[in-house]
Amino acid sequence: MPTLVTVYEREEPATARFITHILCLAAAENGLAAWLRYAPLQGGEHYHASLPSHIVALNTSTTSPVYVAGQELQQGIQSIYGKQCNVHHSYWDAGSSVVVGTLDEYTKAYGSLSNTPDLIQDGYWLSTEGSTVQILGMNERGALYGAFAYLSMLAKGNLTKVAYASNPDAPVRWTNEWDNLDGSIERGFAGNSNWFANGVIVSNLTRTAEYARLLTSIGINAVVVNNVNANASLLTPQNIEGLGRIADVMRPYGVQVGISLFFSSPTSGVQGQANLTTFDPIDESVVTWWTNVTDQIYQQVPDMAGYLVKANSEGQPGPLTYNRTLAQGANLFAKALQPYGGIVMFRAFVYNPLNETDWYADRANAQIQFFKPLDGEFDENVIIQIKYGPIDFQVREPTSPLFANIPKSNTAIELQVTQEYLGQQCHLVYLPPLWKTILDFDLRVDNESSLVRNIVSGQRFNHSLGGYAGVVNVGTNDTWIGSHMAMSNLYAFGRLAWDPTQDPQNLLQEWIRLTFSADQSVINTMTQISMESWPAYENYSGNLGEQTLTDILYTHFGPNPQTQDNTIWGQWTRADHTTIGMDRTVSNGTGFSGNYPPEIAQMYENIATTPDNLLLWFHHVNYTRLLHSGQTVIQDFYDQHYAGAATAQTFATMWESLKGKIDDERYYDQLFRQVFQAGHSLVWRDAISNFYHNISGIPDDAKRVGNHPYRIEAENMQLDGYMPYAVIPFEAASNYTAIVTSTNTTTGTAQTMITCPSGTYDVAVNYFDQFGGASHFVVSLNNETIGQWTSNLKPWIGNSEGPRVLGHTPSIYIDGHSAMRITFSNVTVTKGDMLKIVGTPDGTEPAPLDYVSLLPLGIID
Numbered sequence: 001m002p003t004l005v006t007v008y009e010r011e012e013p014a015t016a017r018f019i020t021h022i023l024c025l026a027a028a029e030n031g032l033a034a035w036l037r038y039a040p041l042q043g044g045e046h047y048h049a050s051l052p053s054h055i056v057a058l059n060t061s062t063t064s065p066v067y068v069a070g071q072e073l074q075q076g077i078q079s080i081y082g083k084q085c086n087v088h089h090s091y092w093d094a095g096s097s098v099v100v101g102t103l104d105e106y107t108k109a110y111g112s113l114s115n116t117p118d119l120i121q122d123g124y125w126l127s128t129e130g131s132t133v134q135i136l137g138m139n140e141r142g143a144l145y146g147a148f149a150y151l152s153m154l155a156k157g158n159l160t161k162v163a164y165a166s167n168p169d170a171p172v173r174w175t176n177e178w179d180n181l182d183g184s185i186e187r188g189f190a191g192n193s194n195w196f197a198n199g200v201i202v203s204n205l206t207r208t209a210e211y212a213r214l215l216t217s218i219g220i221n222a223v224v225v226n227n228v229n230a231n232a233s234l235l236t237p238q239n240i241e242g243l244g245r246i247a248d249v250m251r252p253y254g255v256q257v258g259i260s261l262f263f264s265s266p267t268s269g270v271q272g273q274a275n276l277t278t279f280d281p282i283d284e285s286v287v288t289w290w291t292n293v294t295d296q297i298y299q300q301v302p303d304m305a306g307y308l309v310k311a312n313s314e315g316q317p318g319p320l321t322y323n324r325t326l327a328q329g330a331n332l333f334a335k336a337l338q339p340y341g342g343i344v345m346f347r348a349f350v351y352n353p354l355n356e357t358d359w360y361a362d363r364a365n366a367q368i369q370f371f372k373p374l375d376g377e378f379d380e381n382v383i384i385q386i387k388y389g390p391i392d393f394q395v396r397e398p399t400s401p402l403f404a405n406i407p408k409s410n411t412a413i414e415l416q417v418t419q420e421y422l423g424q425q426c427h428l429v430y431l432p433p434l435w436k437t438i439l440d441f442d443l444r445v446d447n448e449s450s451l452v453r454n455i456v457s458g459q460r461f462n463h464s465l466g467g468y469a470g471v472v473n474v475g476t477n478d479t480w481i482g483s484h485m486a487m488s489n490l491y492a493f494g495r496l497a498w499d500p501t502q503d504p505q506n507l508l509q510e511w512i513r514l515t516f517s518a519d520q521s522v523i524n525t526m527t528q529i530s531m532e533s534w535p536a537y538e539n540y541s542g543n544l545g546e547q548t549l550t551d552i553l554y555t556h557f558g559p560n561p562q563t564q565d566n567t568i569w570g571q572w573t574r575a576d577h578t579t580i581g582m583d584r585t586v587s588n589g590t591g592f593s594g595n596y597p598p599e600i601a602q603m604y605e606n607i608a609t610t611p612d613n614l615l616l617w618f619h620h621v622n623y624t625r626l627l628h629s630g631q632t633v634i635q636d637f638y639d640q641h642y643a644g645a646a647t648a649q650t651f652a653t654m655w656e657s658l659k660g661k662i663d664d665e666r667y668y669d670q671l672f673r674q675v676f677q678a679g680h681s682l683v684w685r686d687a688i689s690n691f692y693h694n695i696s697g698i699p700d701d702a703k704r705v706g707n708h709p710y711r712i713e714a715e716n717m718q719l720d721g722y723m724p725y726a727v728i729p730f731e732a733a734s735n736y737t738a739i740v741t742s743t744n745t746t747t748g749t750a751q752t753m754i755t756c757p758s759g760t761y762d763v764a765v766n767y768f769d770q771f772g773g774a775s776h777f778v779v780s781l782n783n784e785t786i787g788q789w790t791s792n793l794k795p796w797i798g799n800s801e802g803p804r805v806l807g808h809t810p811s812i813y814i815d816g817h818s819a820m821r822i823t824f825s826n827v828t829v830t831k832g833d834m835l836k837i838v839g840t841p842d843g844t845e846p847a848p849l850d851y852v853s854l855l856p857l858g859i860i861d
């Protein structure tokens with residue numbers, strides 16, 4: 001007989017009752033306030049005497065960052081400790097107070113500090129010693145940063161005496177948002193744009209202001225508001241006016257606006273601008289066109305941060321069309337911006353579509369080929385923005401050698417906060433440990449210490465410009481980027497851009513305290529899950545330097561390793577029946593390893609000194625080659641994929657231990673994602689293991705791959721109204737086969753008699769949730785329902801809104817993106833019971849099923 005069922009789907013009444021009941025027990029939080037919740041501290045009133053009673057914010061203008069700092073301090077102290085402070089805007093000396101302002105204004109009002117702190121632009125001085133708390137910025141923005149640093153202390157219950165100066169490591173700390181003018185967001189997994197809709201800038205910019213507040217609290221100083229795949233109509237007079245409105249709401253938070261440009265805008269017929277017949281960057285008419293447009297923008301946005309340019313890449317136009325160099329292209333904009341102090345962030349992500357049969361035409365070499373010869377030709381206000389690896393935000397890549405090859409140019413590192421290739425916020429992946437492998441990597445230029453973080457800060461090659469660009473892609477969803485836990489990535493991005501020496505785990509724990517709870521068990525659990533998440537994801541997606549192994553021709557979400565090879569995108573793995581890996585050596589391969597300075601080049605050139613985790617990035621080897629670990633390549637694939645998926649199972653269980661310790665709304669939302677991740681990590685595990693098992697023909701020593709004793713393949717059940725379906729790619733389905741209903745309007749039934757021993761089992765059903773329908777499934781034993789669900793996890797499309805949806809890019813196919821699992825726990829099963837699944841198709845989705853697992857307690861398969 002079936003027993004109690006717990007599922008984490010949304011649609012069913014039983015589940016809904018469960019959530020509602022729990023919701024009554026604890027207050028809900030939607031996540032919008034992120035780490036700036038200012039949660040009340042228990043017993044906060046006992047600390048009133050240790051807190052300031054007055055706030056002096058040394059600026060009377062309501063739109064100044066110092067004024068905002070005063071308001072923020074008032075709100076924070078009130079909310080965290082329940083103490084009401086008055087805010088003054090000029091000299092005030094009545095007992096304990098906190099004074100916030102620029103160093104200059106403070107000196108005018110209160111006289112010089114005894115020791116003048118050593119501050120640079122955006123830096124601040126924070127002293128809680130004495131009866132007056134001093135928060136003094138080198139500029140207004142710095143003062144606001146200092147106020148947030150003080151509030152962060154208060155929110156963590158830290159009332160210790162400190163006195164220190166803090167300066168940013170690099171001047172450029174920007175986010176890039178890939179928002180399109182129509183309101184969609186490329187690689188965004190949290191709804192639509194907060195600032196664009198239907199080709200124009202929206203009138204309600206409340207969320208934009210809230211975002212600026214969050215960003216400034218982590219030291220971000222500019223936002224590029226539109227997609228690097230840009231649209232010329234951003235430059236209509238109406239949109240330029242709109243940019244002014246965005247800048248106006250961000251300015252009080254010290255956050256500047258930047259924009260991405262479409263290189264051929266002069267010939268795009270932009271409404272309200274002249275239309276030219278050329279976009280040649282050295283043509284006088286083009287120079288004048290951009291100068292004019294830039295002047296118009298600065299009239300509306302006098303403090304615009306600058307331009308971001310993606311040129312001659314992935315179909316974007318650029319100077320190469322006219323046989324001009326990328327430097328000539330970049331300098332066109334640099335000259336227009338120079339009078340205003342603006343910056344050009346020129347992206348190094350330049351490559352041409354590649355020959356799909358020629359693996360020697362290595363995409364990883366492209367940036368070096370384009371940019372190295374141009375070093376020294378870029379204007380002083382141009383920064384070359386370089387993705388962390390030579391390909392494209394993969395789960396592991398070697399550090400881009402370009403950082404070492406253009407010492408005369410300013411550089412910035414581009415990191416991706418949105419998890420395009422790393423689970424699209426439906427898999428938890430805490431990214432800073434990955435980023436740190438790059439930032440702390442020593443490229444040994446001229447055999448001297450050359451850490452990437454010291455290159456992009458400008459220190460290593462003596463540049464005053466450089467820094468960080470993080471692709472964030474926030475949307476209208478309350479979680480901002482699609483999942484509550486993924487916000488740790490944004491928090492840490494800002495904090496690392498300010499100080500890249502910080503420890504990812506410390507940043508994480510600070511974020512947990514501010515965002516969720518100071519309860520040590522909450523901190524420990526979330527820390528463990530997060531710190532294990534990148535290694536787990538790497539293990540069940542693509543280990544040994546094989547890249548993520550996702551489908552690069554479609555959604556970038558689920559597994560599909562064969563899409564890497566023989567395409568114009570040049571992400572080769574070169575997997576055949578006996579060998580795998582990309583030979584990037586100088587001696588025998590594409591020569592990529594020679595792009596590094598000699599010490600690093602030698603390390604990668606030599607297979608014996610190449611670390612296992614990048615082996616297949618640099619070398620082409622037999623599946624049977626022994627790794628440094630002593631394992632063969634193929635067995636390591638199997639083992640790591642099993643290990644990674646096993647770790648992902650523990651995340652859901654660990655998360656369940658947080659029940660009642662954090663608010664229910666975020667608890668259930670994240671639990672829903674962890675359950676999804678647990679299921680989808682098995683899809684990944686099986687797909688990659690099966691793929692390489694199939695191609696190599698080498699069995700798994702542990703006899704797991706292709707051997708699933710607890711599974712009942714749907715195609716082996718008795719089918720009525722269902723028929724077998726050969727899944728493409730084959731590895732995305734167990735036994736390569738699913739079942740689908742015979743038509744899209746008729747119900748199908750799959751049934752079988754249970755032959756396993758009677759007992760209590762978890763019943764896991766693997767199915768496919770395609771975009772285009774919401775099929776319904778009912779699972780029963782002897783005609784008694786043990787569970788039912790509607791296959792509609794509502795990926796973000798158009799204007800769909802609402803909590804608890806998976807935001808990944810959807811798939812219209814039965815494949816590794818749509819494959820997923822639902823589990824009914826603790827089901828009592830008797831040998832001889834009839835297990836039946838009835839699938840009702842909907843729209844274009846034919847109620848696809850893969851298999852049912854009857855899992856004894858503790859078994860996962």
Ligand code: GCV
Nearest residue numbers: 178186187228229310349392
């Ligand atoms: C904005 C990858 C992504 C694209 C992105 C591009 C880029 O190719 O898949 O969506 O385009 O990188 O960074 O320009």
